[in-house]
Amino acid sequence: MTAMTMIEAINFTLKKEMERDQRVICLGEDIGKNGGVFRATDGLQAIFGEDRVVDTPIAESAIVGTAVGMAARGLRPVAEIQFFGFIYEAMDQMASQAARLRFRSGGVLGAPMVVRAPYGGGVKTPELHSDSLEGLFLHSPGLKVVMPSSPYDAKGLLTAAIRDNDPVLFLEPMKLYRAFKQEVPEEDYLIEIGKAKVVKEGEDLTVITWGQTVPLVSKVVEQWEQEQSISIEIIDLRTVSPIDEDTIIASVQKTGRAMIVHEAVKTGGPGAEISAMINEKALFHLSAPIVRVTSFDTPYPVPSVEEDWLPNADRISQGIREVLAH
Amino acid sequence: MTAMTMIEAINFTLKKEMERDQRVICLGEDIGKNGGVFRATDGLQAIFGEDRVVDTPIAESAIVGTAVGMAARGLRPVAEIQFFGFIYEAMDQMASQAARLRFRSGGVLGAPMVVRAPYGGGVKTPELHSDSLEGLFLHSPGLKVVMPSSPYDAKGLLTAAIRDNDPVLFLEPMKLYRAFKQEVPEEDYLIEIGKAKVVKEGEDLTVITWGQTVPLVSKVVEQWEQEQSISIEIIDLRTVSPIDEDTIIASVQKTGRAMIVHEAVKTGGPGAEISAMINEKALFHLSAPIVRVTSFDTPYPVPSVEEDWLPNADRISQGIREVLAH
Amino acid sequence: MWIEPNELPVNKVQYLDENGKLTNGAPEVSDDELIAMYKWMVQARVFDQRALKFQRQGRIGTYAPLSGQEAAQVGSAFALERQDWIYPSYREGAALFVHGFPMKNFFLYTMGHLKGTDAEGANVFPVQIIIGAQCLHAVGGAWAGKYQGENSVSVTYIGDGGTSEGDFHEALNFAGVYKLPMVFFVQNNQWAISVPRSKQTASGTIAQKAVAHGITGIQVDGNDVLAVYTTMKQALERARSGQPVLVEAVTYRQGPHTTADDPTKYRNKSDVDEWLAKDPLKRIKAFLLDKGIWNEELEQREFALAEQKVTEAFELAANTPKSKVEDIFEIVYEKKTSQLTEQQQSVSSEGVLK
């Protein structure tokens, strides 16, 4: 066990997986000599050489498309998109190519690959760097989408992602990269993709969230529980596609109330799917409308207003009040 | 009034708008001399010349990006994406650029443009031609998404789209292009973007759909109403973004039951948003879980199985049974 | 100072003129190879004509004819080694067959069958519909091949129109930077659906697009199978040693873009006729006859044989059990998600109240 930040856990995992499996190759912009703009790949090129930790030209479609080609021919590429907002450039290679290669080849080929990208707001990046676009990929069959909320989860989930035989989009919460340290085992462990984690049990309300809003929700919930006699269950989705329906439904059947918190904009986002899913499977258990606390339906705004735009502590509290009002 | 197919109505509208406004320019692959692979722009180049009906090289990002640049400098481009499945190539220009220009310029510039594309299944196109991806754009603030279901609507909505001062994605149901004729006024009329149409009123169930599933749903509903003593309200969304919440909520408050039919894959699709919206605003009016009848969560499959994959008459009937079972 | 547009000299490689006469000395190609290539071209032509008929009869779906491009496709694929890979677009049946892709499965593809892209062990990537996307897969494939010491070249096929896509350029650039064992084989068939080559790009040739990415380019008469084969051999040799090459084969699409297209809307008969005179089969046949290694009897026998092979492949395809919607849930992921399981089950209970 060592105390690690999330960025250290990611770096450590990449190193371990590259040691373990020659087929693992990292590619992306500035990931080699520079070690990545967030240092996720720091030191890896020195250890594994320029053949396995590859600085690419600036061309996101090519980065993902190359990874698809590599994966189909026996490698296990881990591609980095420097900021998740640039994924649009690679959208065809993500949603039509990586996602569909197994399908399009009638099950003969596959694309065992990972696309890593830092995502999320609250760190005052320039515009178009901070969007939470996981909803687009939830709506793209053939992909898996994983979003860790802690160093421990990051290691277990990234290990699972790299060993998965399907393409995995691995979204790293920028704001949590160095937010806190956690004990992380150096030994091999996997966290199953597709399974949510009940962060804490509760009786009166289920809050579903993932990635960088998990610590924030936990803090707000803690305050509520201290101040009011109420007990709130928190589910960390961990995997946004496929969604762990069983865990969500079981929880809502128990609590009768649900709230979803995410940084993606509201309309058409993952919160909509979760709400619809609960409606389908647990409608008659609900004693209040499901509340979504999300970013507003505008483009990601300029840094000076982002804190008010994101689902912050105030807005989460407001959401809890609302869902409990019924 | 003239009886027109939808493709004729679209062609006619483009002609009218180009006559009316010099700033309207059409661009896209094979839209000029060839008149478009579906003949939507047939004859227009002969009338308006190569300067206003422009055959482009094969580069979707460039087509949309050029339209953004034109729109910002005073033109009103109507760009065609040959098949909607190719929109992924232009995703950045759609979702980061066209959608955000007003926002990114602090409200100073705008992108009054239309992106037209044939979409939808059931016509045995080769793969990657038939996807219904409107859900991606519903989740992209700054865009409007319009999906007509009849020749009359196509004209009124396309006219409104071209005159709109914001970027509009105009999705044309391939299967309905020549499916039937309808009386269409030659005079100017607009159908308001953002307003749904109650196709028929009903008391026991609200079915929400749009685009090419509208006639299909109407047929199935007619049968149900003939065979059972039940009355079903059908809402044709017409605009998928922004969604006309008022019409949907009012209807569900009346009927107490809702079903959504769309060709997009289920998870994370527009049906999820509609379901979540109803949950938020009309939960206590619901007497049954909301049912979504959609395509399955797989890549759009090969032509030989597409009929079973799409929301066909059987599956829609099955959905109605389900929602009425409670 | 100023690099003026199209000042770079580009000389098209050609061995056989339109009448099958040598223009430039004889390349080292054995009689056996010559005959084998011609047979493949015959096979391709027959396949194409039959496929068109099947489509008209409603027995297969949309089809993109290749007639006119047999020399480009056969000449290029015939130069490959077994371990080399093809990353095709949608019009490369002939190249695929030469490289071992079963004709039966090509028919399955046109019938909308899930197994229509199964190469059954041949190194052929699934047919690509998204123009340009295959170039990037070839980059990754070439990279994997190099990394794993396979001594294999990845060859991607694309059309003149496809060179306008950003993906095409990103792929060339990657190939150049990483010195990948790759050949970009562009069939410049003069048309991208209705858009003529001259309106697709202002560059004088497609071959010169290599200059943007610091890699080797070459233009070849794509209706001259000798020129294509010889050039491709050399290109593959370069590629195998880490020098990617862009080959532009100048050819012509004699038929419609696809069976859904009406080329009379956008091109003249005179244009077509001019190119029919340059037909690739006619040319190599004349050369073989001249050489005395081919005759009309062999010709007839070969056409008959080719017909028979097409019939057989088609029958096999037509008799293959149809894809069922239930099958698709099995090939989205390695392991079905619970959502997919639920949806798959709903199919079997279709029409029945759940």
Added chain:
Amino acid sequence: MWIEPNELPVNKVQYLDENGKLTNGAPEVSDDELIAMYKWMVQARVFDQRALKFQRQGRIGTYAPLSGQEAAQVGSAFALERQDWIYPSYREGAALFVHGFPMKNFFLYTMGHLKGTDAEGANVFPVQIIIGAQCLHAVGGAWAGKYQGENSVSVTYIGDGGTSEGDFHEALNFAGVYKLPMVFFVQNNQWAISVPRSKQTASGTIAQKAVAHGITGIQVDGNDVLAVYTTMKQALERARSGQPVLVEAVTYRQGPHTTADDPTKYRNKSDVDEWLAKDPLKRIKAFLLDKGIWNEELEQREFALAEQKVTEAFELAANTPKSKVEDIFEIVYEKKTSQLTEQQQSVSSEGVLK
């Protein structure tokens, strides 16, 4: 036959050597113009240094320094006419100021203010973050300008790294096909964050990328403001007559990529020093001194004036009322949707139970 990699001769345009001596005759540039350009360069240098300081003091956000690129930016923008348009990326402050973009608003941009891209009537498109995207907007802009008979050229700025993006090539290709009044101005500052020019592309120069698209290319010493200005004047003339041009200005980013970057991770001091010797301000200053039209007193006065202008602009920005989250709902669409209205209202009732 074979177009070998990088065989095309590309000669860099230069007038002033590193010491400010004429190498190639004197171009026709008046003393007033020379002095005006130098003053803009001083302004740019001072702006850059102050912006860096403001960032370190936490008074502005991330900033991408331009020191070393003053000649490229000022020389190119100074050649523009008022009706011409700039489509910038994120490192073009100097070019923007020359073309009339208010410095105050550039500061607002770095402060994360909604009005940070407002050009207040100058023909400057919003700063673009997505690499390559601006090139396509410039294509559309040039097209609109041509269509509307504006006699204006659209100039897009991009870096060496940006030339690897597909969008860059799609834009060049469109410009070539439609003969648009456009200049692609590439500042090849040797680095794309940590990736050196040599690893970005195998092409010997950026200028030669024009060849792929049949348009004119030219390489110029980007630290020689005389060369940049003169070349750009000619390029604009060509562009105005419908011949698009790709200009590669060879320069150097003296500072970090942005204030968040640590260049010592990836480049040597010796590399930097070599280029500091080629500093663009030093060079033109030496020339002006030599010519006897500049002196140290003017120099000091100009630097003081530049400092003062920066201070004024910064103060104006700092005193501008901050953007409020309520404002953003007004600029998503021309007319707010009902969803946006509801969300906007929820902001004002924040902290209060609805």
